[in-house]
Amino acid sequence: MNIKKICEEYYPLVLGYLLTLANGNRDLAEDLTQDTFYRAIKNIDGFRGDCKVSTWLCQIAKYTFWQYLDKSNKYKQVPLDEVMNISAGELVEEMYIREETNRALYESIEKLDSLTKDVMLFRLTGEMSFKEIGELLDKTENWARVTFYRGKAKIGKEMNSYE
The missing domain is CATH 1.10.1740 (Rna Polymerase Sigma Factor; Chain: A)
Structure with missing residues (x-):
């Protein structure tokens, strides 16, 4: 090689x-x-x-x-400027609600099986195409697309029960 x-x-x-x-x-x-x-x-x-x-x-x-x-032991990295940057007029309650919603979303993603979780994270945070995800995981583009939408549906159900 x-x-x-x-x-x-x-x-x-x-x-x-x-x-x-x-x-x-x-x-x-x-x-x-x-x-x-x-x-x-x-x-x-x-x-x-x-x-x-x-x-x-x-x-x-x-x-x-x-x-x-x-x-x-850095399971969650939050840049200091993001923590310190509270927009004017934003209420503490609004920040709390947003953070709780984000926490619930990531908890829902964590509950997914390993492959579905990888597909969701690649698509949402990595902004990878379904083709790239399929190649990365040694699957087809269509498999990546279907897995993403099934994962999205599972997360949607979980988030509806959260609210």
């Missing part, structure tokens, strides 16, 4: 994947992408070819991300 070609070809995909997992934190995603490729190069002999290279790299990226979370 040509390591240079793999790095050049799959770097944008892995970076995008990690940007999604890191909630758009570009610095963190870039660091984790470098760690991912370091691990991939170090373990290139362990790649059996059972899946696409992109799937293998994204599995390494996911593992790298979860290791980062375990080490840092």
Whole structure:
């Protein structure tokens, strides 16, 4: 396998994947992408070819991300400027309601099965196309579309019961 070609070809995909997992934190995603490729190069002999290279790299990226979370205990990252930026006239009650609604939404997403949760997060936070999601998860574009809409329906039911 040509390591240079793999790095050049799959770097944008892995970076995008990690940007999604890191909630758009570009610095963190870039660091984790470098760690991912370091691990991939170090373990290139362990790649059996059972899946696409992109799937293998994204599995390494996911593992790298979860290791980062375990080490840092940063399960939720909120930029300081976002916390401090309260718009004029916004009531504390409105902020509380919005935050509770967001919390309920993410709790609903967390209750989904692993693949559906990944599809939802890639689509909502990563702004990935259904085609990209399908390729990333080694599925079809149509599968990604159907999984997203089924997940959306489940979340809708959950949110209706929340309200």
